[in-house]
Amino acid sequence: MKRLILGMAALTTVALAGPTVAADYPDRPVSVMVAYSPGGATDFQARIVTMMAGDEKYLGQPIVIVNKPGAGGKVGWSAFATSGGTDGYELAAYNIPHFIAQSIKFKTKYTIDNLEPIANWGADPAVLVVGKDSPFNTVGDLVTYAKENPGKVTVSGAGLFVGHHIAYLQMEKATGVKLAYVPHKGGAPALKSVIGGQVMAGVNNLSDAFRSQDSLKILAIADNERNTEFLPDVPTFKEAGFDVDDSSVNFRGLMVRKGTPPDVIEKLAKAVPEMFKDPKVAKQMKAGGSPLKIMNREEVQAMWQRREDYLKELLKDL
């Protein structure tokens, strides 16, 4: 019903305003669909980075977060790609590599071809963690043990075909050892099983692991460079001698449906990265232990394409 009203309102706007639509855009609040439940990392970051939208410098209209969780994001993104508005008043948050991996692995209604990125706000790399009392102190220790005991090392992560799982698959490929992946219903329960000693190791978000350092050891980070801001002493997988790159890094940003008028996209692509750069946003994000990574539309388009190509290759044999 709401969508119908919005749609009708949009039609009227188009009919009345004609070609000057972008000039007035946006003249009412804009919604952002988050495909995860309220309180999760994506939801919580989306709320922070959009809180300044009402400022005249940026959109001049507030952004409202609408949660549509379910099935690891599939429910929300399916609904968005099939019935979301294309008038620029309905945006969605994306999680890379999740939605790309899902679109390759399952017959989803969304692919990178029917969605248009606006800008990226964050990048949360995956890290390899073990419990405080674990005998493993380096990735090497873990790999040596796993070589002697193939299939015996249990590794937790948040579900299948999400960033954690991609990092796990890369790790198996780079080290040539067989491990046992234990999917959980989200990052928090997966981390809990490492701290509680139910599994021997885990792949988890840098931001969450960073906060739990008192009960964990962080062995390596699945990125191209060390994270100097939060974990300057933790080596990358490459430094530890294993070829795992940044393909599993969880990128978060905003997108619209394909078919949104180009001038609207242009306006958003210009204003949104500036909004993410607002000092107040940076302060809140840092307070929450969430790394900021602001990328403009062109950079995100290139990043989506690189991920798509790489993931097709990696997931081919599964």
Add this chain to the structure above:
Amino acid sequence: MEFLYHFGPVFTLSSMAILCAGTIGGLLLGATPGLSPTMAVALLIPFTFHMDPAQGLMLLGAAYTATVAGGAVSAILLKIPGAPANIATALDGYAMARKGEGAKALQLCFISSFIGGVLGVLVLIFLTPVLAQWALSFGPSHLFWIAILGVTIIGSLDSKSVVKGLLAGCIGLWIAMIGYDSIQGVERFIFSEHLEGGVHIIAALIGLFAIPQVIEMLEGGRHKRTFEMVEVKPHSVWKSVGITLGHPRALTIGGIVGVIIGLIPGAGGQIAGLVSYDQARRFSPDREKFGSGQAEGVIAAETANNAMVGPSLVPLLTLSVPGSPTAAVLLGGLLIHGIFPGPNLFVQHPDVAWAFINSLLVGQFLMMIFGLYIAGLAAHVVRIPPAILASGILVLAVFGAYSVQNSQSDVVVMLALGIGMYFLQQYGFSPAPLVLGVILGPIAESNYVQGRIIAQAGDGMFSYFCLGTMNLVLISLVVLSIFYSVATEIRMRRLDSLGEIAT
């Protein structure tokens, strides 16, 4: 006793105003079907952005406490549990309201919520360091057995026949399977686009309880006016205090069950009320009267679901591991203010941490005071003519189901389940065991799947699932529970057949 020292900032004018606002808002949100405590807290987090961290958390703490108790209002008056935690409250509470004892039921509910809530917060204050590690030691095998323990009470819950109860439970387990499997992501039973996201527990809850209710009310039409015309009996608050304290067994069972289940991450505090209700019935001499408006049932259920609030925060505050969905949302609220829960929380931010815990404690008092006030007013709901009440409930049901995930599909699923439940009720099935199946199915399944992967990597299935002290304790509880149900059923059958011979 450090917490006493930090009571100062809670009793300032602005803090008390925030606490009152959080409590009243929480009670109203909680009483609205579909707005669970998790949702309510998530909705309030943006309001804390511009507040001082301690006050922001006071708002969230007060709202959390009040929404859990507020869910009982609609459970008692309309038989629509505000959240899964209030299912057990509806069983006897609604029966009491039908007899005109709505005010009494609500008073009992808020007083026992208060007792349970204070107990839970005291456990959080004094036993956190001891219990935190213990709470984390629960792994997939233990959670699997806990879910199975829950399954064993399905048969005896709110139905006259164990077989019908179990059948309803099976339907519930099947409904829980619809949608993408949460671990492997495989599609199951998705025949319609509305089922893509699976059946959300809140949508199921509203549909199964509210819709048969609405249909029954409308069936009477305009002629059967007598159906709803119950006299609302006013009830003295002091008498209610007396009644509540007169049920030490229900209070003890509720308190213990609530604290233990609240502590276990992933067990779902929502079953605390149901387990406590079931245990209270088993130990009660008046067990046959449960379901027909027994005060003891309301007391046991409400004590437990509020006793769960404090302990459910133990793993969050000490180890930064959220044990429940609501705790995960609260974690977001803490992080936004740059406060990282964990072992150093009480060292680095004692003012904020204690202000939050103290607000939970003060929130219990406010919840009881405002709740008792609402109880007096709300009990008059039953005097509304059935046709109007039915349409009111229908509006609330649709609104509630839609607001869970902003999805039209949830409304369709809610209505379909409700209409199905109406027909099942004609054959003596009841919604409580069905909903319990929906809740327990995913817990049992996902923990079994995870446990199997871990077991295969380790020492094998038998030793992982069946050995170890905690597993053995849980298995013996399961066996005891089954044995008890069978024994009761046999005794009942024998009584029935004796009765038949006598006549």
